Amino acid sequence: MDQLDVLWSEREIRIVLQRYCRGLDRLDAELLKSAYHEDAHDDRGVIRxxxxxxxxxxxxxxRQAYTGTLHTLHGSTIEIDGDTAGVETYCTAYHYLERDGVKRVEQYAGRYVDRFERRDGAWKIARRxxxxxxxxxxxxPLDPAEAQAGFNPSLRDRTDASYQVLPLNGPDAPTL
Incomplete structure (x- = not known):
């Protein structure tokens, strides 16, 4: 594997990681599934x-429990061996909800430990x-409507403005 292939593979893997987060936050099943191979295994402890x-x-x-979510990626360590890669990515997830009249933000910090595989030229998660x-x-303590007054809204579906510049399919689609 030459250096250019390693760099390109790292780029493709990072795109998959970002697509995963975007799919979660936009509640986009097609986008989220596109980060995984069809036979991929996901283990979160509570869901496996x-x-x-x-x-x-x-x-x-x-969709039901939260008004909004924001999944962020931090540093990734990527080790590539041919068509497989071990990847550890630090992440933080924020979930906003209102329950019983109390507004809360739940914040989770953790790591994704992934086995990526390149199949038919495409890097995707095989095990997570x-x-x-x-x-x-x-x-x-703030009313979210007051705190967000004047800002452009983020939408949790394909009507979000990001879909105007980041189509999932077609000739201008990002690499899948």
Whole structure:
């Protein structure tokens, strides 16, 4: 494997990681599933099994329980060996909810420990283990409508402005 292939593979893997987060936050099953091979396994401790089944299970929960989510990626360590790669990525997830008249933000910090495989030229997650470092739940004293007044809204579906510049399919689609 030459250096250019290593660099390109790292780029492709990072795109998949970003697509995963975007799919979660936009509640986009097709986009989220595109980060995984069809036979991929996802293990979060509380949910384990086929990754595509995980997507079908988690999106209704996120849609129903939270007003908004934001999944962020931090540093990734990527080690490539031919058509397989070991990847560890630090991540933080923020979930906003209102329950019983109390507004809260749940924050989760952890790591994705992934086995990526390149099949038919495409890097995707084959196995994922999610490790939890810590959680934090905080009450939000501000009314979110007041705090967000004047800002452009973020939408949790394909009507979000990002879909105007980042189509999933077609000639201008990002690399899948």
């Amino acid at each position: 099994g086929n990754a595509h089944a995980f997507v079908d299970q988690i999106l209704p929960i996120l 283990l999610v490790l939890n470092e810590w959680n934090l739940v905080q009450e939000v």
